[in-house]
Amino acid sequence: MNINTTIESATSDQQLALDQQLDLALVEARTLYLEKRPGSVSAFNESISFMPGGNTRTVLFHGPAPLRIVSGSGCQITDADGFQYVNFLGEYTAGLFGHNHPVIRRAIDKALDQGISLSGHNVDEMRLSRLMCERFPSIELVRFTNSGTEANLLAISIARHATGRGKVMVFQGGYHGGLLYFKNGNMAINAPFDYVLGEYNNLESVREMIRAHASDLACVLIEPMQGSGGCIPASVEFLGMIREESRKSGAILIFDEVMTSRLSAGGLQQVHNIHPDLTTLGKYLGGGMSFGAFGGNKDIMELFDPTRENAIPHAGTFNNNSLTMAAGATAMEEVLTNQVLDELNARGEQLRLDLNSLSARYDSCFQFIGIGSLLGLHTTCAGIQNVKDLEKEDDRIMELVFLNMLERGYYIVRRGFISLMLTIGNDEIVGFKKAFEDVLTSRGDLFKNTG
Numbered sequence: 061m062n063i064n065t066t067i068e069s070a071t072s073d074q075q076l077a078l079d080q081q082l083d084l085a086l087v088e089a090r091t092l093y094l095e096k097r098p099g100s101v102s103a104f105n106e107s108i109s110f111m112p113g114g115n116t117r118t119v120l121f122h123g124p125a126p127l128r129i130v131s132g133s134g135c136q137i138t139d140a141d142g143f144q145y146v147n148f149l150g151e152y153t154a155g156l157f158g159h160n161h162p163v164i165r166r167a168i169d170k171a172l173d174q175g176i177s178l179s180g181h182n183v184d185e186m187r188l189s190r191l192m193c194e195r196f197p198s199i200e201l202v203r204f205t206n207s208g209t210e211a212n213l214l215a216i217s218i219a220r221h222a223t224g225r226g227k228v229m230v231f232q233g234g235y236h237g238g239l240l241y242f243k244n245g246n247m248a249i250n251a252p253f254d255y256v257l258g259e260y261n262n263l264e265s266v267r268e269m270i271r272a273h274a275s276d277l278a279c280v281l282i283e284p285m286q287g288s289g290g291c292i293p294a295s296v297e298f299l300g301m302i303r304e305e306s307r308k309s310g311a312i313l314i315f316d317e318v319m320t321s322r323l324s325a326g327g328l329q330q331v332h333n334i335h336p337d338l339t340t341l342g343k344y345l346g347g348g349m350s351f352g353a354f355g356g357n358k359d360i361m362e363l364f365d366p367t368r369e370n371a372i373p374h375a376g377t378f379n380n381n382s383l384t385m386a387a388g389a390t391a392m393e394e395v396l397t398n399q400v401l402d403e404l405n406a407r408g409e410q411l412r413l414d415l416n417s418l419s420a421r422y423d424s425c426f427q428f429i430g431i432g433s434l435l436g437l438h439t440t441c442a443g444i445q446n447v448k449d450l451e452k453e454d455d456r457i458m459e460l461v462f463l464n465m466l467e468r469g470y471y472i473v474r475r476g477f478i479s480l481m482l483t484i485g486n487d488e489i490v491g492f493k494k495a496f497e498d499v500l501t502s503r504g505d506l507f508k509n510t511g
């Protein structure tokens with residue numbers, strides 16, 4: 061046997077041993093999880109009779125049986141078995157204000173006192189629409205929806221109508237809602253538009269694609285940082301190219317800032333100084349109530365003006381529901397000042413740096429990417445430009461980290477997403493870092509960077 065094959069078989073033996081250890085560690089973690097949580101387990105077993113897989117919101121599902129949350133306060137949530145966790149999932153960014161912000165609570169109470177289902181234009185929709193237009197310079201006029209999904213469906217549809225064209229450019233790894241999901245290409249139940257699927261951050265190929273489809277391209281829909289895709293930021297050059305090429309081809313540029321709008325007072329478009337024609341919004345901007353909005357260029361948005369001849373109708377029973385309008389407007393006016401938002405994002409940026417130093421110190425396979433208060437944990441040390449770079453990630457490692465962090469009282473998204481809430485203070489940040497370090501050290505070689 062020559063030396064090379066000896067070395068090779070030694071490393072593959074080592075790899076095999078690590079592989080088995082990983083499987084074993086996962087079985088242990090799942091068993092421990094189940095043993096300690098009879099409440100969550102029985103709720104799960106009961107609900108599978110009434111909801112497919114006991115679930116009505118896929119992103120919250122995780123094995124071996126999803127956590128059942130019964131209450132929350134500040135930045136803490138409590139599960140059906142009485143365990144408390146610091147909520148680093150932050151309702152996928154919608155929970156920015158924590159679980160019971162007193163100022164927002166008062167606004168909702170006041171709206172309740174004034175009566176619900178008012179059946180007419182109300183005052184708070186006026187407040188909130190003005191705040192949206194002031195906050196996001198590219199938004200001249202805005203309309204409300206019930207969700208970010210709806211906002212994107214409407215933005216795409218009005219773009220197709222306004223241009224008289226059919227094609228919709230989106231990106232691999234993109235997420236624009238339950239019917240607009242492109243993690244693994246075009247999902248089976250996506251809204252049936254004629255999609256052109258671009259590669260995120262691939263400047264040359266996307267430029268060519270836009271040019272090739274120029275005559276029939278209605279819009280380009282893009283997240284300036286892919287959130288669900290793993291917190292992958294688009295480069296400024298990439299976004300700038302798309303701005304320029306879509307303008308040249310007459311396609312409408314839509315920024316989906318449902319998540320990223322919280323990365324500065326005016327969203328990522330303000331940070332990069334790149335202005336789309338339309339912007340879609342959602343999540344936290346309703347102060348924690350269900351929310352969506354789309355807005356932008358006056359000429360496009362005015363197509364909905366009911367005083368115009370041939371106006372496009374856009375109905376929606378709860379578009380201006382008084383709880384969302386009141387909570388959103390008050391949250392923007394009284395809670396989410398520029399300074400508060402900047403501080404939160406700075407805290408997130410520091411946390412990301414600290415977690416990356418920890419990961420490097422223990423020579424681990426982890427890397428935290430993202431911007432500001434939104435962090436994506438990945439189990440690869442290689443550079444990440446788009447979802448193709450994530451194909452080699454080992455999902456077992458992610459599950460192990462998720463379960464291990466839960467046991468230490470920290471709740472993150474199962475696939476490694478972290479979204480900071482305003483109520484997460486310094487103690488919780490320090491605690492989170494300690495817990496992560498503890499997970500790193502307690503698992504020996506399992507998390508070693510193998511290149």
Ligand SMILES: *Cc1c(COP(=O)(O)O)cnc(C)c1O
Nearest residue numbers: 207208209235236237318319342
């Ligand atoms: C959450 C999200 C949506 C969908 O919003 P919903 O209110 O959940 O329908 C759309 N786009 C992005 C980028 C999101 O993160």
